[in-house]
Amino acid sequence: MISIRNVHKSFNDLQVLRGIDLEVEKGKVVVIIGPSGSGKTTLLRCLNVLEIPTQGTVSIDQLSLSFEQKVVKKQLLELRRKTGMVFQSYNLFPHKTALENVMEGPMIVKGLPKERVVSLAQGLLEKVGLGEKADQYPHQLSGGQQQRVGIARALAMEPSVMLFDEPTSALDPELVGEVLKVMKDLAQEGMTMVVVTHEMKFAKGVADEVVFMDQGVIVERGRPEDVFNQPKQERTKQFLSLIE
Amino acid sequence: MISIRNVHKSFNDLQVLRGIDLEVEKGKVVVIIGPSGSGKTTLLRCLNVLEIPTQGTVSIDQLSLSFEQKVVKKQLLELRRKTGMVFQSYNLFPHKTALENVMEGPMIVKGLPKERVVSLAQGLLEKVGLGEKADQYPHQLSGGQQQRVGIARALAMEPSVMLFDEPTSALDPELVGEVLKVMKDLAQEGMTMVVVTHEMKFAKGVADEVVFMDQGVIVERGRPEDVFNQPKQERTKQFLSLIE
Amino acid sequence: MAPMFLSNFFENPDRVIRLWEIAQSSFWPLLEGALKFSIPLALISFAIGLMLAVLTAVARLSGLWPLRLLARFYVSIIRGTPLLVQLFIIFYGLPNLGIVIEPFPSAVIGFSLSVGAYGSEIVRAAILSIPKGQWEAASSIGMTYAQSLRRIVLPQAARVSIPPLSNSFISLVKDTSLAAVILVPEMFRRAQEIAAFRYEHLLIYVEAALIYWVICMILSFVQDQIEAKLDRYVAK
Amino acid sequence: MAPMFLSNFFENPDRVIRLWEIAQSSFWPLLEGALKFSIPLALISFAIGLMLAVLTAVARLSGLWPLRLLARFYVSIIRGTPLLVQLFIIFYGLPNLGIVIEPFPSAVIGFSLSVGAYGSEIVRAAILSIPKGQWEAASSIGMTYAQSLRRIVLPQAARVSIPPLSNSFISLVKDTSLAAVILVPEMFRRAQEIAAFRYEHLLIYVEAALIYWVICMILSFVQDQIEAKLDRYVAK
Amino acid sequence: QDTPNEESTGDTSGSSENDVNQDISENGEETLYDKIQAEGKLRIGTEGTYAPFTFHDDTGKLTGFDVEIAEAIAEQLGLEPVFMETQWDGMFAGLDAQRFDLIANQVGIRPDRQEKYDFSDPYITSTAVLVTHEDNQAVNDFEDIENLKAAQTLTSNLTDIARENGAEIVAVEGFNQAIELLVSKRVDITINDGLSLLDFLNQRPETPIKIVAKHEDAAYNGFMFRKGNPELVEAVNEALEEIKANGTYLEISEKWFGTDVSE
Numbered sequence A, B: 001m002i003s004i005r006n007v008h009k010s011f012n013d014l015q016v017l018r019g020i021d022l023e024v025e026k027g028k029v030v031v032i033i034g035p036s037g038s039g040k041t042t043l044l045r046c047l048n049v050l051e052i053p054t055q056g057t058v059s060i061d062q063l064s065l066s067f068e069q070k071v072v073k074k075q076l077l078e079l080r081r082k083t084g085m086v087f088q089s090y091n092l093f094p095h096k097t098a099l100e101n102v103m104e105g106p107m108i109v110k111g112l113p114k115e116r117v118v119s120l121a122q123g124l125l126e127k128v129g130l131g132e133k134a135d136q137y138p139h140q141l142s143g144g145q146q147q148r149v150g151i152a153r154a155l156a157m158e159p160s161v162m163l164f165d166e167p168t169s170a171l172d173p174e175l176v177g178e179v180l181k182v183m184k185d186l187a188q189e190g191m192t193m194v195v196v197t198h199e200m201k202f203a204k205g206v207a208d209e210v211v212f213m214d215q216g217v218i219v220e221r222g223r224p225e226d227v228f229n230q231p232k233q234e235r236t237k238q239f240l241s242l243i244e
Numbered sequence C, D: 001m002a003p004m005f006l007s008n009f010f011e012n013p014d015r016v017i018r019l020w021e022i023a024q025s026s027f028w029p030l031l032e033g034a035l036k037f038s039i040p041l042a043l044i045s046f047a048i049g050l051m052l053a054v055l056t057a058v059a060r061l062s063g064l065w066p067l068r069l070l071a072r073f074y075v076s077i078i079r080g081t082p083l084l085v086q087l088f089i090i091f092y093g094l095p096n097l098g099i100v101i102e103p104f105p106s107a108v109i110g111f112s113l114s115v116g117a118y119g120s121e122i123v124r125a126a127i128l129s130i131p132k133g134q135w136e137a138a139s140s141i142g143m144t145y146a147q148s149l150r151r152i153v154l155p156q157a158a159r160v161s162i163p164p165l166s167n168s169f170i171s172l173v174k175d176t177s178l179a180a181v182i183l184v185p186e187m188f189r190r191a192q193e194i195a196a197f198r199y200e201h202l203l204i205y206v207e208a209a210l211i212y213w214v215i216c217m218i219l220s221f222v223q224d225q226i227e228a229k230l231d232r233y234v235a236k
Numbered sequence E: 001q002d003t004p005n006e007e008s009t010g011d012t013s014g015s016s017e018n019d020v021n022q023d024i025s026e027n028g029e030e031t032l033y034d035k036i037q038a039e040g041k042l043r044i045g046t047e048g049t050y051a052p053f054t055f056h057d058d059t060g061k062l063t064g065f066d067v068e069i070a071e072a073i074a075e076q077l078g079l080e081p082v083f084m085e086t087q088w089d090g091m092f093a094g095l096d097a098q099r100f101d102l103i104a105n106q107v108g109i110r111p112d113r114q115e116k117y118d119f120s121d122p123y124i125t126s127t128a129v130l131v132t133h134e135d136n137q138a139v140n141d142f143e144d145i146e147n148l149k150a151a152q153t154l155t156s157n158l159t160d161i162a163r164e165n166g167a168e169i170v171a172v173e174g175f176n177q178a179i180e181l182l183v184s185k186r187v188d189i190t191i192n193d194g195l196s197l198l199d200f201l202n203q204r205p206e207t208p209i210k211i212v213a214k215h216e217d218a219a220y221n222g223f224m225f226r227k228g229n230p231e232l233v234e235a236v237n238e239a240l241e242e243i244k245a246n247g248t249y250l251e252i253s254e255k256w257f258g259t260d261v262s263e
């Protein structure tokens, strides 16, 4: 369903991704872990082509883009619209209410009529447990609430895959749970998800596959119980000991 | 050694601290936990009088300040100089190198001669494992390194007590360890410390006492094994279940 | 040589009375100059200039280097040379090329170009001050560059740029006095006319300055209102 | 009527040659006016004005309301009234009170007050833009308010305020042309003098504008250098 | 208050794509004067801030000696006078840029100006007076001003007189500035137009200045034109003759100065 082949990404001289291959089947949850600077965020950003890979192929559903030659802008947009992204720092639009944040995509990008979008957005806010907060501005919400609005905003575009980049690491510890719960529910509903996170409990409980990245390559991958309990690679062991 | 009696603090109408009593003996480590907004940061800031309590008494060593009446600025400064503060967001001075950050206090506040301060600062940087990084600017250091410079900067003033406000919660997970190690070493050397943190392992391993705060009061306190394993209060139980 | 009051009041009460009369009789003509010319000129030029400013700022940030270069050149020329000379060129220079523009439109052109250049730097800085995450969030829900700019970035940049822009506007109100040189009878020109007849330059200039001051205070007040309104979505 | 070249060169080569001669012969006097008066005036006023600006900004942020009010009033008056009128009052008004100041010092006073007022808003904004954490970190190592300000906040605020301050400086260079009205023989005054004898106002004003432009470009270049230097402690 | 500034509808560009500075083409088809006649409007540049020659009165109306003479001439020519007001430098630039057809602003007829511009016959003779501060006892005549500071506008016969007598020139932009400098004792003297000084002292009798001497040489002021329009100059000269002959001139002269200022 999602397939990345031999993706490379450099910034000037810095090679950040050095040949990544990854398949994610429909309805599966993949968790990516790895030290800071290993390229996790960059990989997610290549998946939704916020960053254009220097080399390689990215396919989602039927649409496949090869980055060996220059790509057409329109195709980029098309690929991007198949993904929904949730950011570490929420990145809500501060000048719009929770409801308007969720409405923005369907209304402006898809051009759906306003009434339909309002009920769609209201529904999504209820789904993430924030039906009451529709008219609040982001600064009036707690971090966990903001992040849940962020999830609703991404869902509003009905993406084929949801990408999460450390969605809970900016949150106060007692707020982490409410966001993870929404993500768990999504996974149970069959959403395809790629999640960068250091929440081990989530990874162990929800992930179908765990991928450990370091220095721009995938060092180890497998079922969560295997990777966490019997890591094969030295680097994986070392990393797991640091974060436990 | 340190003693807080009946400390209240309000911001306009908002009562943030509602009668806090706390004693910390010389060489002991107290860990404060509690949900976001419970007043942990405010308590620390009252201890080093960055925030002036609306009511109550704060004593460190022989110096005791009562906030029933207006206090003299000079006494505030004196009390403050007995404490060293380490911030969640490091707050290094970005226009000064690591060494200069550490030198600033002894040189400007204490007025010590430059040569002596250089060697003092260099020694402290070595103590936190950053002897090599003396001439780097903060933006050239990782988060963990910045936080260690922050600790060295506070130590340079030779405080009677060190205050830590979530010193690792802005750090990438694999960098948390290096900061906790420096703090553990300090505790072993007999430094008096008050630490707000959610790092359970640190609390369990290092703390002499754990204090659980909620809504501006101390709900429960005791030895770490007691508070974590057999909390007496319902609120404590609930909070511990959220962050585990 | 006006504020003789201080030293001369007791020696020369007649003169003080005369000055007071002059100040009174010149008040309405000055105010009329302000209301009919200075303020409309400032308002119109600012509105046009602001559009120019946004266009120029976007051009400066665009990926096309000829556009960037053009915008840069425009800003450099306008900011690098005195407004008075620019007005001179538009009004007295362009006719040499067969382009003859009336005084008021000439002034509008000159002031708009000026606001456009100075304003573009303000708008550009404001756009750059919006966190990259906002662009990314907009892109991530599928918005194009233009959509992100219009719906997400510019509205936030507007809030940031109000204080410096209102500075520019206040400067503009005072700069309209330069329009006298190209035959626009704005307030300062009126002051000169009255002063020439009454021979009380300082008195009348001070009076004009006070009127400018009141206008600027009103503008500052309006600015505060707008800021407060836009602050509704920002934490206190 | 200068840029006749375009339409008239073939019809009227004599006139073009005459214009060229005038342009040449006026270049040195203009440059002299710039080097001996405009630029020194701008530099001295800016230096003094900057000190005033910092003092005023600190006063605006101080806990003492009379100080705040005074600073506010000063800024409001200076920003609310035209610089020309201010110069007029200093030079032609103060003698009524027995205070007679020479042209150049009068100009320095006028421009410094102006830089001080506009600059104070810039410096104030820059100080406010420094994160509260910096103040707290400084306090936490025992620094007093004054020490925190001098050692920690102002150095960082300096970096933030360079772009807007250099804008002010560039404006100041052009505004020195107003000193003509109080007899300072700066560049624009020279241009007027030459034009008055040669009757080629547009030509000579354009020439003066080009010199201003070159000066401003040099200043912008210097600004870039300073910014780059101060950026050494900021992430790229 | 209705200074007819905005009425300058004369778009001269229509007939002159190429020959910008010359109002007659080589073939001598249509002269500036023809054009003026066709439009019926005479566009006159003036400062509007130089009493009593060209200034705004209590009601805000543009008036003064030069203004009324120009009006009388326009009437004589069957044209509607359109006054356009600007500063001294703008006046010259405006004439060059064909925004006006002539300037009526007490412009002295001087050889250096005649190199670039044409003048009408003089319509006023002005006399120079030497003015000092009341307290000044040292200056009694033109020979006393050597090495003294004289406030003078940049180009005028008055400045020449000051210079010839060895004064140090402090250049000012106008009459009023010269008086201000004199009163604040920043300069020692000014040599200025006798008529405007009389008007000033009439308005501000308490001003601490005094006239100490009159210059015997008279200076002539005329209307100023772009070069190359002999027909217009000729027509204005004829009209000037005419209003002198029919008494209009004398009437205006006496209204403003109580005497005939043509000689």
Ligand SMILES: Nc1ncnc2c1ncn2[C@@H]1O[C@H](COP(=O)(O)OP(=O)(O)OP(=O)(O)O)[C@@H](O)[C@H]1O
Pocket (backbone or CB within 6 Å): A011, A014, A016, A034, A035, A036, A037, A038, A039, A040, A041, A042, A043, B172
């Ligand atoms: N736009 C960019 N320009 C230059 N270098 C970049 C850019 N984005 C990322 N990098 C570099 O690429 C490397 C990988 O960054 P990336 O953000 O993908 O790491 P990460 O695994 O997400 O780390 P973290 O856990 O800290 O978020 C880092 O060295 C980073 O400095």
Ligand SMILES: Nc1ncnc2c1ncn2[C@@H]1O[C@H](COP(=O)(O)OP(=O)(O)OP(=O)(O)O)[C@@H](O)[C@H]1O
Pocket (backbone or CB within 6 Å): A172, B011, B014, B016, B034, B035, B036, B037, B038, B039, B040, B041, B042, B043
């Ligand atoms: N300067 C201030 N002005 C007004 N209210 C404040 C101020 N500082 C703190 N508060 C309020 O006081 C309450 C307690 O804040 P405090 O920062 O002490 O909580 P905390 O326990 O440190 O929380 P966290 O875990 O999020 O850091 C919060 O409701 C906060 O909004």
Ligand SMILES: [Mg+2]
Pocket (backbone or CB within 6 Å): A040, A041, A042, A165
């Ligand atoms: Mg990342």
Ligand SMILES: [Mg+2]
Pocket (backbone or CB within 6 Å): B040, B041, B042, B165
């Ligand atoms: Mg806190």
